[in-house]
Amino acid sequence: MTDMKIATVGVHVLDTHVIGIESIPDGSDGQLVETIRMSPAGTAGGTAVVLRRLGAEVLSFGAVGVDPVADTLLALLEREGVDVSGLVRKADHQTSASVIPVRPNGDRPAWHCIGANGAFTLDDLDRAALDGITHLHLGGPEFLGGEAAGELLAHARSLGAVTSVDILAPGDPDLLAWVAAALPHTDYLLPNDEQVLGFTGASSLADGARALVDAGAGCVAVTQGSKGALVVTADDVVGVPAYPVEAVDTTGCGDAFSAGFLRGLSLGRDPAGAARLGCATAAQVAQGIGTDAGTYDLDSVVAFAG
Template identity: 25%
Template sequence: MISTTFDILGIGNAIVDILAEVDEEFLADQAMVKGSMALIDADRAAAIYELMPPTTENSGGSVANTVAVAAQMGARTAFLGLVADDTFGAVFRHDITASGVHYPSPFATVDAPSATCLIMVTADGQRTMNTYLGASSSLSSVDLDEAMIAASAIIYLEGFLFYAPAAQEACRVAATMARAAGRRVAISLSDSFCVQINLAAFQAIVRDQIDIVFANETELAALTGLDDFDAGAEAVAAQVEIAVLTRGALGSVIIRGDERVVVPAEPAEVIDTTGAGDSYAAGFMTGLVAGESLATCGLWASRAAAAAISRIGARPPGDLSAFRA
């Protein structure tokens, strides 16, 4: 097996997160369902952006957030995903590179703007997302780099890619390449609705090609069809090497074979829940590639998640190596 150049290679939607603090009335006026994620078109994205109060804009997308936080924690990370050659594309490329992530993907060739996620954060820390996938949804297997995949310890896939058939196929191809090189494949289920409408595809890839699965309680129930958490956890853990299951304020449960670790949530004031799961995955995989125990991986993950929800934005800023102490 060749040596690794990267600890984690993320493959996902390249999205610019645009966040603003709003009140409940704003959500009602725009017919937004609080706490949900809605896919929207370019016109709707432009209309919402025009109405939003002052915003912060950063590179985003679930997997992109994860590899950025992992890089800030000291992991060697890279990302494959597409943006257009436009203003938001430039924001994404600069921001993720500045976070320490290797980002070699060229600009998308499709005639569509870069993807944006318009995130409304209410006073209780809940985020309501409106996502325009734009150029990011044109990702296909031709955009993969087999040499990078073979040189990465963990290939981390984004469940949101399953909304686009070509991107869904790219996930399967990337997993095949990684397995052939003896690398681990991880996936975030991303969203329970996404799992529900692509259920057969998710069940197949988890069963056949995934080593590490990240899921929250609702995503786990959607995947397994089991409302009982313990039953769902047992079912998915039987199919993968490691099941990493988050439960919000109840912490998380990590299962590897007969080993079951319960990790309490780190205390935190909830300001904005955007990116909590992304940061958790970053902390966990950073610990895993460093050879730490599951308990330590969970501790690092919980610290990263707590830092993410304690501020506005999808990920905590700066050097995060202290989370490894």
């Protein structure tokens, strides 16, 4: 099996999922719910967990606070086998956290605190710790800014690593301008459909993704929820369908897609084949609560993908 040693850099969050929310109680009233569950999440942290389950060696880099939220998040990541030695503690910031009330129909609004993710800089990352990586995945380049993100990605490439980027913020042309300097150093950009259309103002996903390729990204693999993914390069546009499953909670499905896609690349798949593994991985996560839902591994996901 192809070795994969990946650095997942950037956004780490502790998600608290509350299942069975029909409404917010009036006044100070209470309400019983089905489940309250915590899970590691974020465009770096959630992707790290899934990559580890798919057999990759994973080193996480980012910032957390000095608080019980960090203790819980680090424990959950370590339980999955993620190396958390690159996560620095910031005494003057709380750990990033979200509370996600999941409605019976699957809708999942969220309350989110950016916390220490907003304080992470390149000075917090020991570059020597990146030696030997085969991949670097940057989740949330907007917190570093395009220049710093580009510097990190260029360094990873100088080590021979494949680079990938997942932007957390909603699609907006100003946000794209803020991170544009990172795109020429990005082998694989992994946005969702709303981001692509928002960043570019394009009338179709394919046109929007092509615009991002023109801006420097080597390949753009766009997630489209239940519609699957669209993989766009300078030469090709390929649609990859989602796998039909009974979805319980779609939180973390984008991070799971990223993990499966990157693991597929490490195994020698072409981008479309990697996207199929990404969609199959997302399907596992959708059937449970949180990014760490389920008990799948690489063999079972490959078998599921067919």
